[in-house]
Amino acid sequence: MAKILVVEDEKPINDLITMNLKLVGHEFLKSFDGSSALSVLEREEVDLILLDVMLPGLDGYEVMRRIRHLNVPVIFITAKDSLADRITGFELGADDYIIKPFEILEMLARIHVALRRSTKEQAGWSLDGVEVRLAERQVYKHGQAVELTAREFELLEVLIQNRNIALSREKLLELAWGYDFEGETRTVDVHIRQLRRKLGWEDRIKTIFKLGYRLEVQGES
């Protein structure tokens, strides 16, 4: 998956972000202030930067000004949610803006969107002999094409993006069917059953008590 630089001076939040990135299979680099972030960027090439605005030394806006030429997508993370601050961020060329406190799923979704926009999202992904080609929207099992309905594929994509994280049935409906879908959560159960059967993932897609479903992938990164 993608390589992401996290620039955040609050250690707990930095850890929170990187632990979740690790969970869904992203690589990450940690940085606790602006100038060290700049030196990391001199050495390494990254796909995305999560940048806190209030940083010791150089602040996030200043860092942004200095790295704009790299053309790396940047998502600002900040506790300031005034309109003026948001406009400053977007004017500097930020791709998105996450306000503290944020939901992990929301952060992952925004990262996903930003990566897809810059076509840094991985084209394919495989597990247990099942190959998922995201760009072609095709799934192969041991070289054999698997017939999935459009909705089943959407659901599979959501599960892969948020792997190792339990998603409630409501969340899955929202992410795979869209906000305005007025279906029952039982619809999700039906589709999950189909996916498990077609891909042979009865042990991969776990039912989590009281929560929902989770695609479990051990030791991927």
Next chain:
Amino acid sequence: MRFWQKTLLVVMILFIVALDLSVGMIMNKSWQLNRQREVQRSDNELALIANNIYENLNSIKSRGMVVGDNVLLDVARSYAEYYRRQKIDLQLWDRGQRIYGRGGAAAGNETGDRAGQEGHQIERSSKLPAPYDHLILVYSRSIEDLYASQRELNRYIVFIQLIAGPLLAAALYMLIRQITRPLRQLSRTTQTIAEGKYGERVALKNKDEFGELAQHFNQMASAVESHVVDLSVMAEEKQRIVDNLAHELRTPLTSMQGFAQYLNAAHIGEEERITASGYIWSETMRLKNLVFKLLDLSTLRRQSIEMTCIQVDELFESVRLMEQGNLEQARIHLFMHTSTANVWGDPDLLASYLVNCIDNAIHASHEDSEIRLLAYEQDAQVVLEVRDFGRGMSPKQVKQAFEPFYRADPARSREHGGAGLGLSICRQIAEAHQAKLLLESEENRGTRMRIFLQLHNNEVHT
């Protein structure tokens, strides 16, 4: 209509009416006088002619001749022809019968102007003395000259008005513009201020009412300006406090929410579980501390304190005990010295004050440096002084230091210090003691914090 236009118009109208009225009256009077003079002259001449005719008739009579119509006609004719050369017409009437002359029927002793074909005339008549009093002599003379000169005078007055009017208008215009200039200046300045440029002032040095008005106006503008500046400074401070509070609340909340979610939903091992729950624990403590400090601040603001006599030695010792751990961790030596025994105050609050000061001093100090905690008397007050030799603050930082949530570090990182409420609490404690608080700091030289407390209990016990 503008003020200057109104003034100009009214003054012009008044002036022209007054001028016309007075000139008209003078002309009228002079016309009357001239005419009176003409009438007088006519009367005199008439009397002279009548007398001459009488003399003539008398001498004719004394020569024994009968004064008949023919004689009268001859006499009248000779006189009339003589006077015609002087543009005087004479008529002679006998008992209502015209004997000689042309003209109207005016007979009798009366005066009149007649505008005939020959123009304006004065006509006078008079009876001849007795015994010829049946004869009436009528005298008429043209006064066209008089009218002509009157007309000439009228024309001249109109001419003068045509010249004087514009001249006066121009002079008035200049005068009024000059007088109303301060008004325009005031108006312009008011407009500029209304547009938000509160620094604008009226530059008017007049010693008159306008100067006074300008002076008062400037005073008002200054008052408004200082209020506006105060308000914007207050608004800025408020915004900063809100921003900082938001940061202080959002940061731990983000971690707590995120890690709770992580524990709840993620597929993780034991190590991650311990890390995540540890963060939830530590961030909860951080939030708890913040909430307690905020509560302290608000209770301090509302509650009055109970003053007791405190042994300074004991106070210092308890503070040293509380700070021992922090001091050892930072490898900083605390030097204590007291030259006064007692102080009046609330022991818990004063201890809290000193702990806050020493915490700040520790964060500002370098390893192996010293912090001094001193108590001494000065001007009948007890001074408690906390002094460090650390990195100090710039004058701008000193100015904002007492603001709630203010942190010299713009990123507000957690490595040093708490939420930035320490000095706000110190200030509240000082206010509760009605004590003066003095913060002196120099960059890279250190900071000196002094509180001036009562030596004796000044409160009157009831």
